Amino acid sequence: MPGAWNSSDAARETPDEPLVVRAQAPDVLPPLPETGGLTWRALTPADAEDLTTFIAHIEEVDNPPYRTSPEEVADYFDDEGHDYSGIGGFDADGILHAFAFARLRRADAEIKRVFISGGLEPSLRDQGIGSAVLDWQIARARQILARADGADDPVARGRLLLHVDDDQTSLVRLLTTRGFTEARHYSQMRRDLSRPIPEVAVEWPLTVEPWTPALDDAVRRAHNAAFHDLWGAQPLSPQDWQAERAHHVPEWSFVALDRSSDRAQVAGYLMSGRYEQDWHALGWTEGYTEILGVLPAWRGRHVASGLLAHAMRAYAADGMQYAGLDVDADDPSGAIGLFEHLGYERVRGSVVYTLEV
Template sequence: MRDNRRVTSSSTDRFDDPSYLSDLPGGWSVGTPDEADAAELAALLRRHEKHGRGWAGSGEDDVLVEVSATGSMVRENIVLRDGDGVIRGWASAHDRAAGRMLLIVIVDHRLDDSLADRVAEVLFEWADEAATRVGSERGLDVQQIDSGAFADDDRQHRWLSRAGYTQVRRWWQMSRPVTPEEADLDPEPDAGVVIRPVKREGGGMPDEDDLRTVHDILETSFADHFNSHEETFDEFVFRLREDPGHRWDHWWIAELVDEGKEPEPAGTLVGAVREGEDGQPDGSYVEYLGVLQSARGRGVAKALLGTIIADAASRGRDRVGLEVDADSPTGADALYESMGWKTSYVTQSWHRDVPVAD
């Protein structure tokens, strides 16, 4: 894994200059958030989600991934506070993989448009500087910033466009109901495909060889997908373990067991828990589903999906969610729809390439 990076005051010094913030109301300031701000940031994030898609789903655990001491190894954050010290804007930059920096920008929807526009401008300018630092540490000439927006959030679209971002992709966020009877579902087809969980050692930790198999399958199967960037094994495991919904017993490997041959890894599914809102049951979520090209057409993906459906039902959960590339030529959405998934809402990816100065 790369050397750990921590946010320093130099990340915000220029933006903390009173002359730079002179067109904001008196008393506004810039700072770096930490765990103590998690509740306030979660409230800001939930208002953003409710405005963008009609309902909120994030909580303090999701925010802690971004602002905790552990998260700061690969992330930088900035917040804008008003004269009363209330957080009105937040940006988080995540050095996800070589050449790809994920960016979250959230502005309080209670601000009027002119003030919100200026807050967004400051946050996106900070993102360019964060991209320059990240790209420089990676030894890159150009650093991509990958930010997102809900498809119906016109205000976010306006800010992204003004900051030089281009909308490059749409993503269908899909969900499928799960019934208790599906706990007895047999997901394995009669085609020499066997699904097994990632092996666990005595202390409950996963077998490293199996984790490397999962990583290798995903890197290989996604190599020709949109905006694929190579992620090291250490980066991959560290990032997935940060997810509040992470569970080792939600990782599966599909193997081909053709007669007379040793079992051959062919696909993998990494799942997670999604907590229910307002006392509702939890759900499961497909973080990753990858099948090697040599094994496609054998029912591997369908068997893996059937496995997480049956697992969710056995745990008393009521749904399984996933994300699919709406613009992909592979037609993966047809499989999901045939198995009962329906689109709940749509998100977008917006990209900007930032030159990295020497």
């Protein structure tokens, strides 16, 4: 999604001490403030509805170019795929005014990532609450890393990370004072679908075909292979693959197949999502390209362009105004140039900040 490693992450030297030692997990977590009359307790799935309402309130005030769906909130409490810890700050009437999560993806292998997220009632900002909560999250993340599977292996690495939108300057100041650094830059791009969509031909034995459930696991395995050497990539299990596609739209998704033999091989794939909850905040409707990949053996053969053209036509046929996607601006493959050639334009950006352990 970044002090930092290069795009393969393999260039970093192997640490001398196991992760359980490097994590420097505290025995006691730092205290949380009572400012604003808040009392703190662990969040559970029973709090999902209140958390959804509170996040909607924050987003209505801050007006980011997205909105968080109930399905995305429910994912915070996924204890099968994640080792998570969440806390909430409540007033005397039991109303939620702050929350914070630290979530480790259990399937992570060599790089153990703890994702940090949270929110604070706008009227309670600039009172030191956010700073104290971030300290709690960092300490809790270190505890989670220390108990992760494989934490006694010197090869295992730890990474705390979170995405920061372009305008979140106060959060950036908090992060940098605690040792976080910019690791990866992302550009959100859109393509006006009222403009002519180019014809992109892929040559036989390559074909671009609709995604089907029967192809899904082959696409997952192709995705793991295509992204193996990219920054921060981790293999996705079948369960993780499904969990990351709550908004998947089958009719907007396509697979490039090599049919040179009687057993077709996945050469590339494009998976799309429909995020209707974002459209009002964005100011337009869009079909969103969630994942686009081409395997090394088929790069340079217009596979990505062909997939994008098919997706754009599908979005337009469904009445969408734009095609949208996020791209790693630091990716040396030149993906941004490809998108710009097809008419995509940058509309905003975000940065991944990390603390490496």
